[in-house]
Amino acid sequence: xxxxxxxxxxxxxxxxxxxxxxxxxxxxxxxxxxxxxxxxxxxxxxxxxxxxxxxxxxxxxxxxxxxxxxxxxxxxxxxxxxxxxxxxxxxxxxxxxxxxxxxxxxxxxxxxxxxxxxxxxxxxxxxxxxxxxxxxxxxxxxxxxxxxxxxxxxxxxxxxxxxxxxxxxxxxxxxxxxxxxxxxxxxxxxxxxxxxxxxxxxxxxxxxxxxxxxxxxxxxxxxxxxxxxxxxxxxxxxxxxxxxxxxxxxxxxxxxxxxxxxxxxxxxxxxxxxxxxxxxxxxxxxxxxxxxxxxxxxxxxxxxxxxxxxxxxxx
Amino acid sequence: xxxxxxxxxxxxxxxxxxxxxxxxxxxxxxxxxxxxxxxxxxxxxxxxxxxxxxxxxxxxxxxxxxxxxxxxxxxxxxxxxxxxxxxxxxxxxxxxxxxxxxxxxxxxxxxxxxxxxxxxxxxxxxxxxxxxxxxxxxxxxxxxxxxxxxxxxxxxxxxxxxxxxxxxxxxxxxxxxxxxxxxxxxxxxxxxxxxxxxxxxxxxxxxxxxxxxxxxxxxxxxxxxxxxxxxxxx
Numbered sequence: 058x059x060x061x062x063x064x065x066x067x068x069x070x071x072x073x074x075x076x077x078x079x080x081x082x083x084x085x086x087x088x089x090x091x092x093x094x095x096x097x098x099x100x101x102x103x104x105x106x107x108x109x110x111x112x113x114x115x116x117x118x119x120x121x122x123x124x125x126x127x128x129x130x131x132x133x134x135x136x137x138x139x140x141x142x143x144x145x146x147x148x149x150x151x152x153x154x155x156x157x158x159x160x161x162x163x164x165x166x167x168x169x170x171x172x173x174x175x176x177x178x179x180x181x182x183x184x185x186x187x188x189x190x191x192x193x194x195x196x197x198x199x200x201x202x203x204x205x206x207x208x209x210x211x212x213x214x215x216x217x218x219x220x221x222x223x224x225x226x227x228x229x230x231x232x233x234x235x236x237x238x239x240x241x242x243x244x245x246x247x248x249x250x251x252x253x254x255x256x257x258x259x260x261x262x263x264x265x266x267x268x269x270x271x272x273x274x275x276x277x278x279x280x281x282x283x284x285x286x287x288x289x290x291x292x293x294x295x296x297x298x299x300x301x302x303x304x305x306x307x308x309x310x311x312x313x314x315x316x317x318x319x320x321x322x323x324x325x326x327x328x329x330x331x332x333x334x335x336x337x338x339x340x341x342x343x344x345x346x347x348x349x350x351x352x353x354x355x356x357x358x359x360x361x362x363x364x365x366x367x368x369x370x371x372x
Numbered sequence: 373x374x375x376x377x378x379x380x381x382x383x384x385x386x387x388x389x390x391x392x393x394x395x396x397x398x399x400x401x402x403x404x405x406x407x408x409x410x411x412x413x414x415x416x417x418x419x420x421x422x423x424x425x426x427x428x429x430x431x432x433x434x435x436x437x438x439x440x441x442x443x444x445x446x447x448x449x450x451x452x453x454x455x456x457x458x459x460x461x462x463x464x465x466x467x468x469x470x471x472x473x474x475x476x477x478x479x480x481x482x483x484x485x486x487x488x489x490x491x492x493x494x495x496x497x498x499x500x501x502x503x504x505x506x507x508x509x510x511x512x513x514x515x516x517x518x519x520x521x522x523x524x525x526x527x528x529x530x531x532x533x534x535x536x537x538x539x540x541x542x543x544x545x546x547x548x549x550x551x552x553x554x555x556x557x558x559x560x561x562x563x564x565x566x567x568x569x570x571x572x573x574x575x576x577x578x579x580x581x582x583x584x585x586x587x588x589x590x591x592x593x594x595x596x597x598x599x600x601x602x603x604x605x606x
Contacts, residue, residue: 068606105454109604130456141451143379145386157375158455201451 064113086235088254089243140198144187161205212242290344376465433534436517498575505572508585515592
């Protein structure tokens, strides 16, 4: 559906995007994750045709934004970081304006009603946008992006500045949109992305540092996985035995866990499963396992570490 | 384009701008009309028209200061530039919106001519020609000021620079007379706006004058498109 190839964008001497390529399949919800200033908005602004890249191409549903701008823009609904709303208009007048501007071919009043209902604005049509709270302005921006049912919807940090209840509503909305539309949305909050998206791209300092399915993110990001094991027996024996398992890279003792038992952190190569071997090893030396859980550290930590690494490389 | 034009017009009337501009224009033109035609006992509107240039110089930058500067400042330009419309359509929509408000201002002169017709026979050819002249002059000033608005993010800067440009146009003949280098003086004289205006006030419709104003308008609208395009690339 969306094909981004070798995008590079420079502002003067600083490189905002450095050779970014990715594709988004039809019906996919893609999360765009990265710290502030990583290049998320720049990428989205290029895909939607607001700014142009120095190098590279963007193709949406077969048409290229630079070659057929009108045709391509018709396929995209965009909610920028700051909702592009006119404070002197009422919600309804504004949506009617955007409807006309986008040359939508659907029955006007009906379609606008439907979109307003979808984002929860049905009772606010007559209010002036300048009198709306930030959350409601965001909804107006959201409604504007949905006008004309474009196949692709791009949302730049749609939940920033909203209260928790509104955040949950917007996330639900995004999930629902994913059923009919291809969605790209950005955030600098990891939990939000992993809760809503099928796939995640992590971007830092203008480069893609990870591109993976949401549930495989940790595996994709790290070359090691962790297992937390609580076992009875002398810790030296247990550690020696665990270290004999070929996939295990390192064993750390975390501390005592009750009478005669200790907790261990077993680091093993990503993509393998060592639980059976660990079980047999402990059985061999007669040290019963009391507890065994996946011990992947927090995704947040890993994400911070990765984005920091990317920055470190730059300096 | 129709959507943008509609939005511009509603924007002018939703904010105070349209009313302020119309009120100022009507007040000053009415004052000059009263002073020259009634107190001065004259059936000619030429002096009224001539004096109106100073008013136009100030109100047009006020009319156009918002066009692009405010869109950029509020980031609403993101909605326009990512919508399936071309830059030319956006610029034309905004230009025509401002021209319509300006045309509403100019219509008042017809009212004055009708008032005069109760007392004396107005020279309709002069009135209509001058009206066309003042309309074309204003349209070209609108194009220049829209271009200025497209260059900045601040409405205040757009308005002040626009008024500066108006003053420059007004004082061009002084520059022409004091610049010793002949070819520069000649060049400035060639682009002196007010030179092309004089014929209209005599009731002479000269194609060259019309073409001059239309060319300036087209040129600055084109520059505006280029300025917006450039912003996309930088």
